[in-house]
Structure formats: structure tokens, C-alpha cells
Amino acid sequence: MDASQTQLPPPTNWQDFEFLCHLLWRDIWQDPAAKKNGRSGQKDFGVDVYGCPQGGSEYAGVQCKGKENIADKNLTEKQLRDEIKKSEEFEPKLTSFILATSGQRDAKLQKVARSIDQERKKKGLFSVDIFFWEDIREALGLRVHLCKQLYPQFFSEETPFRPATKWNLDYFQNPSFTGRINELAELRRALEGDRRAAVTQAIHGQGGVGKTQLAIEYA
Structure with missing residues (x-):
């Protein structure tokens, strides 16, 4: 299983998100x-993490918006523009600025960021990009050593690329999962019992409401 397919939960406080x-x-x-x-x-x-990419001499910076954006709060255009303005004061001058957020991916905000990035490049200013939690999770999925360091509860020593024993799903359980008591009870009523035939059950709803995590919690 590719670790990029896992459902790693975002940190629940800004210190862990910055780490x-x-x-x-x-x-x-x-x-x-x-x-x-x-x-x-x-x-x-406006910069929480800085470094020189790929051995170069020019600086890139990351602002970690988990400080105000943990788990269920989303980034706003005003926050993006405010952080860009702050980062213009960083010394030495940046060539690349990334705003990393634990909020959910937002197509409208991605469009704003692309527009800002193009305008700035025309003026010879640093580039701008946003990494939403989905982007961060995908980047972590390509780096199993970081997944194991940051989420050791999802890995066993015997099978470091898979969750603990007796688990063959492509997603991991979210340790922060709460609620959904009625929905879980309905799944148990529908799927459990003294039946000889195989039983299937569909969970439907809008994207992002937690259908996958509900199924994993039941499993």
C-alpha cells in the first residue's frame, strides 16, 4: 500500500502543526x-520555517496557518494576503513563499493564489503557493519515514508500511473521530446479524462530510 493513500488526520494544535x-x-x-x-x-x-531549497543560496519561507486554522477552520483570502504582506519584510528577501494550512482545500482560494503568484512574478517578487491539508497529506504520503515519525500509532514494527495487524484497508482510522453514534448504529443494524448471504451497504452524501471516515470507524 502506498502511504499517500492513508487518511492522516491534521494536528490538533498549532505547535504540532508547525513541527x-x-x-x-x-x-x-x-x-x-x-x-x-x-x-x-x-x-x-510572516515566516515560521525557512530554508534554501535544493542546496541553493536563495531563501524560501513557510507560514504555518495551523495557529488559527486547526482541523475544522478554513483559510480566508484576507489571511493569505495579510501573510504575504508580512513576509515581504523577511530578511534576506524570499524567492518563494508557501502558506501551509490545516484547513480543507478550496478551489476559489487556489484561484486567488494563482492570480497573486502571476502578478508577483511579473514584478520580480517572490512566488506564492498554498498547501492545504490534503496537499500536505499527499506530500507526507511520499515520505514514509516522516509518516512513521509523526504518526507512529498507525504503523507496527513488523509491517512498517501497513497499519497494525488485522487491517487490510487503504485508509487508517482517525484517532480524533467523534460522534456519528446514530449512523454507526444504523450500519450495525444493516450489516450485522445472523445472515448467510453477503450484505452490502452504501453511505451517500456530499463530498467532504466524512463518509469514508464513518466506514473506517465502523470497520
Whole structure:
């Protein structure tokens, strides 16, 4: 199983989210010297993690919006523009700026970011991109060593690329799953009991409401 297919949950506090981003972009940039910027309470000029990608001499920066955006809160256009403005004060000047958020992917905001990026490139300013949690999760999925470090509860020592024993699904259980008591009870009534024939059950609803996680929780 490719680790990129797992449903890794976002951190539940900004400190863990920043720690995750530091490890991830240090690996993406291939820069072991990539660092967190300052300490809590100090002015960070819109940059939480900085480094020099691929052994170069120019700096890239990441702002970790998990501080205000943990799990169920989404990024806004105003936040994006505010963080870009702050990061323009970072020294030395950046050539690339990424806003990493634990919020859900938003096509409208992606369009805004692309437009801002094009405008800035025409003026010779640093590039702009957004990594939503889905993007971060996919990047982590290509780096099993980071998945094992950040989510050890999902891996066993005997089978490091698969969840613990007696689990053959392509997704992992979310340890932060709560609620859905009625829905789980309905699934049990529909699927369990003294039946000789195979029984199937469909879960339907809009995208992003948690159908997959509900099925995994039942499993």
C-alpha cells in the first residue's frame, strides 16, 4: 500500500502543526539546515520555517496557518494576503513563499493564489503557493519515514508500511473521530446479524462530510 493513500488526520494544535511543517519542508527542500523562525511571542515577519531549497543560496519561507486554522477552520483570502504582506519584510528577501494550512482545500482560494503568484512574478517578487491539508497529506504520503515519525500509532514494527495487524484497508482510522453514534448504529443494524448471504451497504452524501471516515470507524 502506498502511504499517500492513508487518511492522516491534521494536528490538533498549532505547535504540532508547525513541527510537522518544519520536518516536511526540510525534506522537500532537501535542506537539513532549514529552521523554525524565532520563538513564540517574537515577530516572525510572516515566516515560521525557512530554508534554501535544493542546496541553493536563495531563501524560501513557510507560514504555518495551523495557529488559527486547526482541523475544522478554513483559510480566508484576507489571511493569505495579510501573510504575504508580512513576509515581504523577511530578511534576506524570499524567492518563494508557501502558506501551509490545516484547513480543507478550496478551489476559489487556489484561484486567488494563482492570480497573486502571476502578478508577483511579473514584478520580480517572490512566488506564492498554498498547501492545504490534503496537499500536505499527499506530500507526507511520499515520505514514509516522516509518516512513521509523526504518526507512529498507525504503523507496527513488523509491517512498517501497513497499519497494525488485522487491517487490510487503504485508509487508517482517525484517532480524533467523534460522534456519528446514530449512523454507526444504523450500519450495525444493516450489516450485522445472523445472515448467510453477503450484505452490502452504501453511505451517500456530499463530498467532504466524512463518509469514508464513518466506514473506517465502523470497520
